[in-house]
Amino acid sequence: MRTPFKISAAVAATALALAGLTACGGSSSGSAADAGDGRIQIMVGGLDKVIYLPARLTQQLGYFKAEGLNVTLLTEPAGVQATTSLISGDVQGVVGFYDHTLDLQAKNKQVESVVQLAHAPGEVEVVSTKAASEITSPKDFTGKKLGVTGLGSSTDFLTKYLAVKNGVKPEGITPVAVGAGQTFLSAMEQGSIQAGMTTDPTVAQVVNKKIGKVLVDMRTPEGSRQALGGPYPSSSLYMNTDWVNSHKDTVQKLANAFVKTLKWMSTHTAEEIAAKMPADYAQGGKELYVQAIKDTLPMFTKDGVMPADGPATVERVLKAFNPTLKNATIDLKKTYTTEFVKK
Incomplete structure (x- = not known):
């Protein structure tokens, strides 16, 4: 698996030198923050995850460049770390889950989704083959160690909700940060x-x-409604x-590029999409990668609208x-905008 790297202000220059993650030129945090020259840094909560596929695909199709933008895509294994990079000013945007905008508003930080890439989570709760007989639904989560990408991530949020919805208290489960890809597979095997x-x-x-096998499938709007009681907008481009x-001009160009994608x-088709992506994203082989895209495609919007x-x-x-949100008054209209995608 490709090794994700973290970026902070102190290591921005070093990170950007890793050209393997970027198809466009890099810049320092300071020059990118201005965006006057079209240079933008976007942190993705896992570049090779299919749920965030539109980010790299937009770059592969040349749509950022067509808008006059020089976009550098960076990667973090979990959305919660990507959000930290945004708040600290290391990047100008994040491709991650929309739910972070609500969580941040409750913490007095104003962030909004400007392009809604998906209307279902694309997430799947899988149970290991060894534990399949004792975990047949989320009702059996009590006392279990449950893998999430990172603590405070959207997978953590959704795992806790599935527990609560099925009568299990959040403190009754043990979330374990295992990332995705090989680290997740190893944790389950071991x-x-x-x-x-x-x-x-x-x-x-x-x-x-x-x-393991699939326990709860939220890769489609139907699966999302069944598990969560409604559409759950997830992957998005969100910004301060x-x-x-x-x-606004720069954000409009980003929205144009993403909506085109x-x-x-x-x-x-899934085959045509896979053919546009970097070869090393197909970790389990080309056929398996095509199947993964096919299974996940229903989660994406066609127009970027919430x-x-x-x-x-x-x-x-x-x-x-979530205790932070439980008694908080959230102004949902401030967590997203359709101004740019509707243009």
Whole structure:
């Protein structure tokens, strides 16, 4: 698996020298923050995850360049770390889960989704083959070690909600940060976790290698409604609201590029999409990667627009277990904007 790296202000220059993660030129944090020359840094919560595929695909299709943007894509194994990079000013945008915008507003930080890439989580709760007989639904989570990408990540949020919804208290489970890809597979094989939440292509590998099986599938809007009670907008491009308001031309160009990609995805097959992606993203082989894309495609929007009742579902889910949000008043209209995608 490709090794993700972390970026902070102190190591920005070093990180950007790793050209393997970037198809466009790098820049220092200071020059990128201005964006006057079209240089933008976007942190992705796992570049090779299929749920965040539009980020790299937009670059591969040349749509950023066509808009006059020089976009550098960076990667973190979990969305929560990507959010930290945004708040600290190391990057201008994050491709990660929309639910972080609500969590941050409760902490007095104003961040908003400017392009909604998906209307379902794309997440799957898988149970290890060894524990399959004792965990047949989330009702059996009590006392179990459950894998998440990172503590405070969206997989952590959703795992806790599945527990609470099925009568298990959040403190009754043990979330274990295991990342995705090979680290997740190893944790499940070694018994460090009995079940866990992950995405494709990791899901495809878990099933193909018979390490585990699918317990809860949220890769489609139907699966999302069944598990969470409504559409759950997930993968998005979110940015600091102040930055959006002071760089509207740049944000419009980013929205144009991403929406073009979503439309392109809606008219092409999984095979055609896979062919555009870097070869090393197909960790379990080309056929398995194509299947992973095919299984995940239903989660993506075609126009980047936030589903009307999506934000309310996310708020209800988060308030069910998150003490920070439980009694907080969230202004949902400030957590996203459709201004740019509708143009």
